[in-house]
Amino acid sequence: MxxxxxxxxxxxxxxxxxxxxxxxxxxxxxxxxxxxxxxxxxxxxxxxxxxxxxxxxxxxxxxxxxxxxxxxxxxxxxxxxxxxxxxxxxxxxxxxxxxxxxxxxxxxxxxxxxxxxxxxxxxxxxAQKVTLKPTEKISFEPELPIQAPKPVPKPEYIEPAPRYVSESSAHKNTIQIVRRFQFNDYLMKNKEFSFLRTLTEFHLPTLPPGDYRAFEATEDFAFEGALLIGSLIKDWFDITDSKNYVLVTKPQGIIYRRVYNQVKIKGTLLLSSDNHRFPSTEISINDVIEIWEVKAFLSYSLPEPSISFDKLSNLVGEMKFELDRLKK
CATH class of the missing domain: 1.10.260.40 (lambda repressor-like DNA-binding domains)
Known part of the structure; x- marks a missing residue:
């Protein structure tokens, strides 16, 4: 060197x-x-x-x-x-x-x-003596200001839905009903007390205290015309995968779906219908106005009796016996 x-x-x-x-x-x-x-x-x-x-x-x-x-x-x-x-x-x-x-x-x-x-x-x-002169520091590159990292936006809490309670039912757990013909009005006026005052109310004593609202079911529910009684979800992170919800949305209106929470990952909800006629879709959390977890439903229709597998097996056996007998 x-x-x-x-x-x-x-x-x-x-x-x-x-x-x-x-x-x-x-x-x-x-x-x-x-x-x-x-x-x-x-x-x-x-x-x-x-x-x-x-x-x-x-x-x-x-x-x-x-x-x-x-x-x-x-x-x-x-x-x-x-x-x-x-x-x-x-x-x-x-x-x-x-x-x-x-x-x-x-x-x-x-x-x-x-x-x-x-x-x-x-x-x-x-040992020759060297005389050194003092110098000032020389900076050849300007120091760039340090920029603080931008804060990551967090999902906001859902604004609580207004609830009108009449004086006669102030001490009861009242439930307001949103009928199908009121869906369009509800989308525009769900925060107006003048509109909520017009909704029909009923009382269900078996429900624990809470904020409830009933929505009339459409063809996306197994019993069309039933009343889906929902409890208001106030935080997006309280949405549990595979549970049933009534969603008040901007693009699709009021719908009933099974929901999978993807807010933390993608800022969306995956919506799955129990009716095969309605395909699974994904919706941005910003397009959801309200979401109600279905706690109960009231229906005038009763479920069809399920077919017994033993009885079905006996019928298949009898048909096979008849076919074998006819072949002879």
């Missing part, structure tokens, strides 16, 4: 700078600093002048003398701690970081015997 590479590495390490930091101080790239320290390239004259001016030494001393051996050299640090701070690409070891091997030129002089090695030079040649 040459004197230039050794001196450059010495100045950088005594100031506790990484190659990237040192490159910024002298206004060049990190790759160039690495090439200079490994003696794969020689700094141009302009760069040598900047280095010398930055650390208060002459270009001649930097190029021709081993700065480590200048006994009367003042502090060459550039306003940093004297202890080097090694980066990840330069791990700290127990070896002397400035114990560089002799350069090729020194070995050739020693071999040919025409010039003494640095160890053989008289002390008076090494």
């Amino acid at each position: 040459s004197l230039i590479s050794n001196n450059l590495k010495y100045l950088r390490r005594i100031n506790g700078l990484t190659q990237e930091q040192f490159a910024r101080r002298i206004g060049t790239k990190r790759a160039n600093v690495g090439a200079y320290e490994e003696a794969r390239a020689v700094p141009p004259v302009d760069t040598l002048k900047i280095i010398a001016n930055t650390f208060g030494i002459s270009v001649d001393d930097f190029v021709k003398k081993d700065i480590r051996k200048l006994r009367e050299t003042p502090d060459l640090t550039f306003g940093f701690d004297s202890k080097p701070a090694y980066s990840q690409d330069e791990p700290e070891t127990n070896e002397d970081p400035f114990d560089f091997p002799p350069s090729i030129g020194d070995l050739m002089h020693k071999f040919l015997g025409n010039e003494p090695t640095p160890q053989e030079k008289p002390a008076e040649m090494i």
Whole structure:
């Protein structure tokens, strides 16, 4: 390695700078600093002048003398701690970081015997006094202001639905009914007390206290015309997967669906219908006005009796017996 590479590495390490930091101080790239320290390239004259001016030494001393051996050299640090701070690409070891091997030129002089090695030079040649002038810090790259990360928007709470309670039923758990012919009005006036005052009310004593509303079911429910009694959901995260809900939506109106919560992942709800005629759809949470978890339903229709599998098996056996008998 040459004197230039050794001196450059010495100045950088005594100031506790990484190659990237040192490159910024002298206004060049990190790759160039690495090439200079490994003696794969020689700094141009302009760069040598900047280095010398930055650390208060002459270009001649930097190029021709081993700065480590200048006994009367003042502090060459550039306003940093004297202890080097090694980066990840330069791990700290127990070896002397400035114990560089002799350069090729020194070995050739020693071999040919025409010039003494640095160890053989008289002390008076090494102890020449160097006067260093103080300099100001030079900044070649403006520091960019640190911008705080933008906050991640969180889902807002659902605005509670207004509830009108008449004086006669103030102490009862009343339920207001939204009939099918009132669906369009409800979409536009669900926050107006003047409209809610017109809704029919009834009382169901078996329900626990809460905010309830009943919606007349359409063909998307197994019993069309039934009253779906829902409890108001006030937080999107309270929506439980695979449970049944009545949704008041902007694009589809008032619908009954089985819901799967994807608010945290995609900001949407996956809607699945028990009726195969209605395909599964996905709706943005911003398009949902209200959502009511179905707690009960009232219907004038009764479910059809289910067919007994034992009885069905007996019928199949009898039919098979008749077919075998006819074949004979």
